[in-house]
Amino acid sequence: MIEIADIEKLAGLVRIAVTEEEKIKFQKDLESILNYVSELKDAPSLADFKDDEYLKNVMRADDNAYLPGGFTDEILAEAPNRADGYFKVKKIFN
C-alpha cells in the first residue's frame, strides 16, 4: 500500500514539488504500477547463473585530461545563473 505520506516522502527525496491534487493522482498510479510489478515475486529465482563470458570490464589509462578552462565558456553559456566563471547558486548555510 502506498500512502499519501509515502508520496510526500518520495517527492522530497527527488526534489520535485507536487500539488495536493497531484499527490492523489501519483498515489493511485504508483499503487497500481507497484501492484503489477510485484508479480516479479512469483518469477523463478536465479540458481546457478554463469555470468556472461563475453561481458568484461572496460578500462583505460587515466591520461589525456582536459586542460582546465578549456570548455568553461561554452559550458557556462548554458547556465541559468553564473558569475566570474562559476555556476551561481544560493547559499546553503545561513
Added chain:
Amino acid sequence: MALDLNKLTIASAHDSLLAGDFKAADLATAYMDEINQKNGDLNAYLEVFGDTVEQAKLVDEKISRKEEVSVLAGIPLAIKDNILIKGRKASAASKILENYTATYDSTVIEKLKSKEAIFLGRTNMDEFAMGGSGENSAFGATKNPNDSSRVTGGSSSGSAAAVAGGMALAALGSDTGGSIRQPASFCNLVGLKPTYGTVSRYGLMAMASSLDQIGPIAKTVGDAEIIFNAIKGKDPLDSTSADSPAYPPSGEKKIIGVPESFLSEGVDDEVLKNFYEAVHKFRDMGYEVVNVDLSLLKYAVACYYVLMPAEASANLARFDGVRYGLHKDGKDLLEDYQRTRGEGFGPEVRRRIMLGTYVLSAGYYDAYYNKANDVRKLIKMAYQKVFDQVDVVLTPTAPTPAWKIGEKVNNPLQMYLEDIFTIPANLAGIPAMSIPAGKTSDGLPLGLQLTAPHFREDLLFSFGKSFGKL
C-alpha cells in the same frame, strides 16, 4: 525528372544524385516543401533547420567535381530531439530543456556528418523518451500520418511521423523498451533496435543507460541497414560500445522460433491473424517454424518497469536548474530544485522518477531491484537457449494497432502493457527489428518483429528482405 518522394529510397536517391537526375539541393527543397505543408497538422518536427539547402549544395559541388561521396551524402534525415547536434537546440521534448543548446555532437551525428547526410530538423517525442504514444511531449502529441486521429506510437513519435508523412527519407530514433520499433509498426515503417553496445550512446540523453540504444527508422530494410552500418562501431567515449561481433557468429539455419504461449493472452484478434499469416508466408518460403519456450517473458514488463525507472531516476537527477536548462527561483536552494524539477518535468517523467526512487529505497531494494536484475539475467539465458535452436524469434511488434489520441492517457499501466513484445530485446540486449506486415480491416498498419542473437543484425536484414519480397 520529377521528384517522386513516395518511391524514393536511400539507395535510389543516391543513384539519382550520381546520375544527375536531380540535385541534393532539389531533394532538400522538396522535403522542406512537404514539411511546410504537413508539419503544422502532424507536429512531427519541433524545429526545422534553416540551412538544409546550403548543406545540400556542398554535396552537389562534390558530385559535380566527380569526387567520391558516401551513399548517405545529400540524404535528408530527421533526428530525434534527444540526440545532440552541436550548436542546435536539444530539448528531449521537455520544458526543462526547452532552451538548451547542445555543446557537442553525439557520436552518431559526427558519423553522419562525416558521410554528409543532411539534417532536416529535430523531431517530436515523448518527453525524455518516456512513453509509447508520443502524447507525453511537452509540445503536443504527434499525429499518425495514416490516420491523424490516432497516435504514432512512441517514444520516437516525430521520427516515425516524419518518415511516414514523406517529410524525411529516414530518421534516427532511440529505443529503451520499444521506442523505435513500436512507432515504426504503427506507421508502416522499418525500425531497428541494434544490439546493445553496437551504436555509441555518447550524446544521447540518458533515460535507462543499460537499455537505451540509437537506431534507424526507415521505409525499407535496405535503408535501415545503410544507416545502421553508418552509425555503428566501438567508441572510446562510450565504454559500453563494442565492435561486432563480440559474440562468436554462427551460420544461418533457416529456422524461425515462435513463442506460442507468450502470444495467447492480451493480443488483438486482427494482430494475431495477421501474425500467423506472416508465419505461413515464411513457411511457404521454405523456412522451418518451431514453437519455442520463452514463458519467462510474461515477467518482462514487470522487470522493465522496475529497472528502467530505477536507472531513469538516477540519470535525471542531473537536472537541477543550476548547470543548464530551466531554472525556477524559490526562497532557498532546496526550493529552487523543487520548483525547477516540479515545473520542468511533465507528469510521466515525475511518475517514473518517483517510482525509480521507491524501488531503490532501503527495504524495497531486494524485493524489486535485485529481483528484477535476476529475472533480466534469466530472460537473457532463455534467449541464449532458444537461439541454439533457431535463427530468429518472430512475434508481433505490438499487441494492438495505433489507438486514438487520448484513449489511454489516464491509465499509465495500460500504456506500459503495450510494450510487452518489444521490452524483452532491450532486457536481453539483443537486436530486434519491426517490419511492415500489412494492415487491419480499418487500414491501420501492423508490424512484425524479428529478434536475433547478439550482433546478428545480418539475420534481421536477410529475413526482413526475404519477407518484403513477398
